[in-house]
Amino acid sequence: MYAVPVFSPADTIAVLATAPVRAAVGVVRLSGPRARQCARAILTLPRDLEPRRATVTRAARRREAPAGEEGPGPAARAIDRVVATFFPAPQSYTGEDVVEISAHGSVALLREILLSAIDAGARLAEPGEFTLRAFLNGRMDLVQAEAVADLVDAVTPLQARVAFDQLEGTLTRAIAALDGELFDLTARLEASVDFPDEGFHFIEAGDAARVARRVIGGIDALLATAARGRLVREGRQIAILGRPNVGKSSLFNWLVGADRAIVSSRPGTTRDMLTEAIDLDGIRLGLVDTAGIRSSEDEVEREAVSRGRRAAAVADLVLLVLDRSRPLDETDRALLRETAGAARIVVINKTDLAPAWSTESPDGLARIVEAGRAAAVSLKTGAGLEELRSAMRAALEAGDIPRDGPVVANARHEALLRAAREPMARALANLEAGGEQASEELVLADLSAARRCLEEVTGRRTSEDVLKRIFERFCVGK
Numbered sequence: 458m459y460a461v462p463v464f465s466p467a468d469t470i471a472v473l474a475t476a477p478v479r480a481a482v483g484v485v486r487l488s489g490p491r492a493r494q495c496a497r498a499i500l501t502l503p504r505d506l507e508p509r510r511a512t513v514t515r516a517a518r519r520r521e522a523p524a525g526e527e528g529p530g531p532a533a534r535a536i537d538r539v540v541a542t543f544f545p546a547p548q549s550y551t552g553e554d555v556v557e558i559s560a561h562g563s564v565a566l567l568r569e570i571l572l573s574a575i576d577a578g579a580r581l582a583e584p585g586e587f588t589l590r591a592f593l594n595g596r597m598d599l600v601q602a603e604a605v606a607d608l609v610d611a612v613t614p615l616q617a618r619v620a621f622d623q624l625e626g627t628l629t630r631a632i633a634a635l636d637g638e639l640f641d642l643t644a645r646l647e648a649s650v651d652f653p654d655e656g657f658h659f660i661e662a663g664d665a666a667r668v669a670r671r672v673i674g675g676i677d678a679l680l681a682t683a684a685r686g687r688l689v690r691e692g693r694q695i696a697i698l699g700r701p702n703v704g705k706s707s708l709f710n711w712l713v714g715a716d717r718a719i720v721s722s723r724p725g726t727t728r729d730m731l732t733e734a735i736d737l738d739g740i741r742l743g744l745v746d747t748a749g750i751r752s753s754e755d756e757v758e759r760e761a762v763s764r765g766r767r768a769a770a771v772a773d774l775v776l777l778v779l780d781r782s783r784p785l786d787e788t789d790r791a792l793l794r795e796t797a798g799a800a801r802i803v804v805i806n807k808t809d810l811a812p813a814w815s816t817e818s819p820d821g822l823a824r825i826v827e828a829g830r831a832a833a834v835s836l837k838t839g840a841g842l843e844e845l846r847s848a849m850r851a852a853l854e855a856g857d858i859p860r861d862g863p864v865v866a867n868a869r870h871e872a873l874l875r876a877a878r879e880p881m882a883r884a885l886a887n888l889e890a891g892g893e894q895a896s897e898e899l900v901l902a903d904l905s906a907a908r909r910c911l912e913e914v915t916g917r918r919t920s921e922d923v924l925k926r927i928f929e930r931f932c933v934g935k
């Protein structure tokens with residue numbers, strides 16, 4: 458059992474599990490040894506809640522009678538009709554006694570219920586505390602606990618699918634299988650070391666090497682999913698750049714698929730910065746529209762250039778928009794220069810109008826077009842937009858995510874798998890060099906180092922610091 462100072466498992470915790478916004482229903486959740494007593498104090502039900510049975514009852518707010526007033530002790534006032542469900546330990550989300558109270562989704566009302574819970578001895582839960590308890594009580598491993606946070610954060614269906622697979626234990630099982638092989642190999646090698654007279658009776662060097670190779674292969678297969686997995690989990694930032702009136706807002710709107718930004722024919726009337734998350738084949742793209750450079754003419758270029766530099770620095774992909782119906786000017790050229798080093802697609806817009814320049818002209822555009830880093834489009838007619846989408850997909854390297862297989866989507870997991878691979882490769886080299894007794898000790902040390910990394914992924918061995926860092930990320934109520 459871990460001792461995490463900020464969380465005391467003896468406490469009964471309460472939290473608003475749903476978002477604090479007006480909604481049809483809101484849920485207050487209690488967990489801990491006194492969850493059922495707290496629920497009794499909140500509810501008007503004359504008996505205890507039955508396990509796993511949704512019960513329609515009332516929530517009441519109990520108050521001491523004001524001083525000077527006659528009355529039989531605390532006065533109770535019903536405040537809502539609710540549905541309460543008791544999940545006894547250990548078959549609950551946290552592994553402790555849990556009570557869920559569904560009330561009408563008024564923030565004021567839910568707050569009253571929460572206050573009643575606190576009056577009855579519960580305390581407000583820390584972010585992630587429910588899931589931390591589930592982890593500490595063995596209801597899920599660390600990979601699954603992290604998947605809960607990812608699932609709640611999922612914006613695209615693909616993000617949700619990858620997080621759910623992880624919650625279902627797909628990655629956990631893959632790592633447990635590798636760890637199991639290493640456990641077995643270690644036991645047999647140790648036996649060989651402990652009983653040297655028997656020589657390599659417990660395992661032949663060739664067999665040991667084969668197992669090590671298989672484990673490395675397994676690690677590599679997992680790591681091969683990491684680039685795409687992280688792309689799906691983390692998403693990417695895209696910046697749209699260009700001088701005023703080239704069609705940045707139109708592009709932004711097309712990508713967002715709704716008229717969110719104001720499109721106007723006067724330069725610089727859009728708001729300064731708009732951000733929006735869109736879904737490109739399951740990849741979450743954060744869009745930054747830097748439209749509307751609201752500066753005087755001579756400041757325009759300077760401003761555009763500095764924006765270009767900043768955007769190229771923070772964005773994973775820059776969409777630089779040019780207007781083909783007007784001659785390229787200094788700002789265009791400066792932006793082309795400033796973003797040359799970034800992952801970039803040049804969007805040549807307004808191809809429905811008579812061209813004022815061609816891509817064969819100087820400015821190095823011919824090279825960009827040839828390299829497939831440009832898309833000629835008309836945001837007015839829609840021409841070329843599917844090609845632009847493909848170019849974006851290619852630039853982000855957004856390929857397919859394997860179905861039903863384990864996916865490594867988390868940087869922490871990836872780093873630990875890489876850390877496990879290193880001693881494994883060393884162990885394999887030693888095994889292949891021959892089964893000398895001296896090197897056996899080294900092999901065992903390396904196998905043990907590799908196992909430590911794998912077990913840190915699932916949380917079988919994890920420091921308090923790591924746990925704290927992981928659970929701090931959670932939203933309140935999870």
Ligand code: GDP
Pocket residue numbers: 699700701702703704705706707708719720721722723724725727748749806807808809810834835836837838
């Ligand atoms: P921004 O200032 O770069 O954000 O540009 P806007 O998206 O506001 O577009 C400026 C003007 O160009 C608007 O009147 C748009 O309707 C128009 N526009 C944008 N794309 C095209 C296009 O492909 N063809 C034509 N003909 N007009 C366009």
